[in-house]
Amino acid sequence: MKQPLVRIERLIKYFPIRAGVFKRVVAWVKAVDDVSFDVFEGETVGLVGESGCGKTTIGMTLLRLYEPTSGRIIVGEEDTTYYFLPTTKARSYLKRSYTDRFQQLLKEKGSTDSVIDSLQGIDRRYAEIFFGDAKGSASKFLSVMLSNMDEKRKKFRRDLQIVFQDPYSSLNPRLRVKTIVGEGPLTHRLVRGDKEVVERVKAVLEDVGISGEYIYRFPHEFSGGQRQRIGVARALALSPKLIIADEAVAALDVSIRSQVINLMKDLQKEHKLTYLFISHDLSVIKYVSDRVIVMYLGKIVESAPKKNLFDEPLHPYTRALMSAIPIPNPNIKKERIILKGDVPSPINPPSGCRFHTRCYMAVEECSKIEPQLREVKPDHYVACHLVK
Amino acid sequence: MRTETKRMIKRLLRNPSAVLGFSLLIFFTVIAIGAPLICPPQSYDPYMIPIVTWDKTPQPPSTEHPFGVIDGRDIFYGVIWGTRTAFKVGLIVTLTSTIIGLLIGSVAGYFGGWLDEILMRITDVFLSIPYILAAIVVTAFLGMGLNKVMISLIMFGWMATARLIRGNILQVREEQYVLAARALGVNDYLVILKHVLPNTIFPVVIQATMRIGSLVITAAALSFLGLGAPVGYADWGSLLNFARNWLLGASGEAFKYWYAIVYPGVAMVLFVLAWNLVGDALRDVFDPRLRG
Ligand SMILES: Nc1ncnc2c1ncn2[C@@H]1O[C@H](COP(=O)(O)OP(=O)(O)OP(=O)(O)O)[C@@H](O)[C@H]1O
Ligand code: SF4
């Protein structure tokens, strides 16, 4: 089986809402609520959904700019969930997720081999370390896992990068392009000395279609599209494996938008990049993605390869979204599904299927039982009671 | 970096009001430093204006007393040594209150939560008391004297800085370039040093620069009310305080004693102007959006 570059497992991110003099937590915004998906090397995964459904939160949590409330984030062969936690928290995470579980399994199954055999993927790999090198000792396992944290974090930062939406706020107005794009390579010591920085920055800038002569300019001296290219260059300068593009073209004019998208597609081929492309705009998603994940109120409602999804959307929400994209061919008749009402608040999401308050197909059980994401056709997952 | 500095200086030289501001500031600095040479002190405390005559009526400028005499004291001496007082009050009060404001504001902004809440409520309380009134009450409570004036001005002078830096930190912390830097793996201290502070500290420096001038006016106002420096102290506000009784001139000659007001007054206005122009110039230099 192909191994995913990034695997997100049961990711939950709740934001506390605090109020009063003592800033007590009075409620939680359930921004991302039990989301799992894989991203494979070289593909572009499109993440789409209405504003506020948790797309940005997924990206930020993946990069650990927010700490997840729970869930696992696996990158390549490593569980990276504990990478940015303070040591005590990291230890308790590792105990909870691995050593305690392995010891429990050992009691149930009797032999280490049968424990290892019952596991797969990363769990199996870690069980092999636990029962092998660590000889079943939790403290040895923890010290293996917690060694070289600096290097692990650095590698994580190099491999996963992000391009932001706002071409204005995403570049520090006080720094020259050379400093902005050179910051990553310098931090990771991919270059040394001024000459190497200049060389590297020039090379990356030319890659994104900006003349190397401009390295001493300030961000405000560029147009929106150029600034977005500089944002791409900053990410690219670390030679990452995955780039998260969060509404990377949403703020641009339509004409410039396609230029930047095409640039990103070219870069993908050239540098073997993987993209997690976040957008609320289905036409952008349709253009760039290989696989599409549709979200609603913190949950995945449907995911499928692009062709399958656009040819045959199965979830009522996806169908409603699609009926809203204009089709260039006037001969194709299309029924427009209009969703009533606003997106409910993620603080108190509707019971059962979160979409039932706006769903035009809802039946009684929808408000009671939460539909699970199931594979209804090869590689096509849907969370709806009516899709069999 | 050296070419950068050169460019900045070039830019400043092209701006006439910046040149004027810096020239004035240099002029005042030279006077403050050279005070003992320009007006050699004649008693054990050089800040006390020597008494040249026991006649209290003002005397017009003469070769011996180029700015005239008021209350028996040489105005020229008072204006020259008063420059030192102005610098002393302005710099010490601004520096101290800015540091207090920076500490309070950045702790509040950086840590947030209940600490922020408490610090900001305290700031609100201080802000709700009218500045001059508070300074008068505190000075009266501590006792008269320049040092007491400075303490009260510091006590009620930090809030604007605290608010400014807190607001800026809160805003900058959410900026995408700060998130981007963190995603690059730049460590937190460097992120603060390189991305947060430069985008927050300069407005504070500019604000402080502009405040130096206005503080001198506030201190003068307190002196004018008789709360500040002791009688005879070389301080522009005190000189104006002497002139208070002679403001209306003599009968039939409204401007007879003009020199009692004009010399210390002009010194004060130019001093305030100098700091404001310098503050403006710094704003131009520090805001790269205005850089050519
Ligand atoms: N730092 C935060 N603190 C509290 N709530 C937050 C925070 N960030 C996001 N949220 C909330 O979480 C929910 C999901 O937000 P998110 O930004 O992930 O949505 P999104 O899908 O990216 O939307 P958009 O298309 O508008 O960018 C929203 O209800 C938002 O208000
Ligand atoms: S489960 Fe029910 S409410 Fe939810 S999408 Fe399907 S039909 Fe609509």
Ligand SMILES: [Mg+2]
């Ligand atoms: Mg978003």
